[in-house]
Amino acid sequence: MAFSDLAQYPTAIELLQRCLDRGRLAHAYLFTGAALEPLEQVARTLAMTLNCQQPPRRGRAGLALDCCDRCAVCRRVAAETHPDVLWVRPESKLRLIRIEQLVPRKESKRRPLSDLIYQKPAEAQVKVGIIVGADRMNPSAANAFLKTLEEPPADSLLLLLSTEPDRLLETVVSRCVRLNFAEAIGPGRNPELLAWLGRFAQMAVTEQGTVLSRYRLLSILLEQLEATKQQLELSLRRESPLARYEAQQTQAPEPEARSRARTRRAEPSEPLELEADLRAQWEEELKAAVEADYRRQRADILSMLQWWLRDVWLLTLQQDSTRLAFAELAQASAAVASRISPTQAEENLRVLESTQRLLNTNIQEALALEVGLLNLAL
Ligand SMILES: [Zn+2]
Incomplete structure (x- = not known):
């Protein structure tokens, strides 16, 4: 299964793909989530992607961003028969990961995970060691494995999967980059926002991509944001002590409120100053x-x-419409999709992502949104 088929974890997978794009994968990840099976799927897809012979797309650093899911390598990784991808799973009645599964032991004939990591790969570009249920490592196994986890060679990647990360040793957790796959599935369905998105999509269809129309779209967005802010301001002001205070000020001043206010400060001072x-x-x-x-x-x-x-974007790729997040907007989405290329549609996603990132910096909101919306191909 390719990343493009794993739509239920958009954020975590986007993060992984962004790392691939920059060629900056960490040497060890801890994938956490509610169930192991989806985590195993993500690990499998990542191992396929790193070694796929015909990746559908590559990032700026030259690494594949997804796998083809069809080539011989992808098939062997999926079947768990690839020599450079090793799975470690809890065993025996106690469901434990034992020390000999991770590091060499005289009495054991099996290939430990550290051998995969330190030996030359049979054929892979990146060797991948996957520990399923990493919280089942007993402490001695975990401790013996720490050194491998800390400094694995550059051509290897360790993936620890856990549904109970709190049970992992802190020394293990601190050596991994943690990615959480427990996020909510799909976009929110707030009716007011859905109606707004409908207006936005309809405007995108009728306006046909001129600069002027882009400003109209921008103003639809800004109006919604302004309304959101006003609503918040109103409702939070109602809950704030200010509202009660102001109500008291306009009626007869209540001595009790004043004395309560005074006790908030250690030093007594003039009532008026205190109120201010x-x-x-x-x-x-x-x-x-x-x-x-x-x-x-x-x-x-x-x-x-x-x-x-x-x-x-999905519609530009002729994907079937059952995968759409907003089936009710399918017509408008298809109209826009018919005008742009898949590359432009994909670029739109990146534009919006970088707009979100910009907004988290100190840049002025209106400027960030303007730059973002003017760069969309619609
Ligand atoms: Zn492949």
Whole structure:
């Protein structure tokens, strides 16, 4: 199975592919999630991708970003018969990973994982050692394996899979890059946002890609963000102590509230000054809360847009429409897809990803969004 067929973990897989794109894969990953089977699938696909003979696409660093799922190497990795991909699984009644599965032991004839890592590969470019249920390593096995985990040779990769990462030794966890595959599946289905996305998609269809139309799309997005911020501001202000305080100010001042306010500070001071202080503090807290919630909701809105652009991309590849995230927008998505190439559609996904990244820096929001939307091919 290729990464393109593993759509249920978009974030984690995108992260992996971004590392491949830059040629900067870590030497050890810890994949965590609710069940081992999907983690095994991701590990298998990564091992295939690193050694595939006919990868469908390559990244900037020349590494494959996905596997073909058909060549002889892919087939052998999938069947677990490839000599340079070694699976280690819990064994025996106790379901434990024993020390001889990981490092050489005189009394054992089996090939330990460290042999795969330190010996020359039979044929692979990257040797891959996969420990399924890594939390089942007993402490002596885990300790014996630490050195291998710390400095494996450059042509090897270790993948530890665990549904109970809390049971792993801290020394093991700290030597791996952790990727979580437990995320929610697919985009959110908030009705208000769905309606907004429908308007956005419809506008994209009718406007046919001029610069002016791009600004219209931008303004649809900005309006939604502005409305989101106002709603948050209103609802959070209602919950903030400021609202109660202001209500009291407009009615008769309540002595109890004032004395309560005074106890917040160690030193007594003039009531008026104190109120101003406290008020400023509440305003500050409210502002921070609005900002934090707003950033989260803005990310949700952009992620929804990204899912829609993914639909458009799938349609440029003539994929069947059952895989769309927004079946209700299939017509608009198909209309846009008919105008652009798969490469442009894929580039759109990258544009939105980098917009999301930009927004997390200090750059001005409107500027980041403008650059992002003007670069979309629609
Ligand atoms: Zn292949």
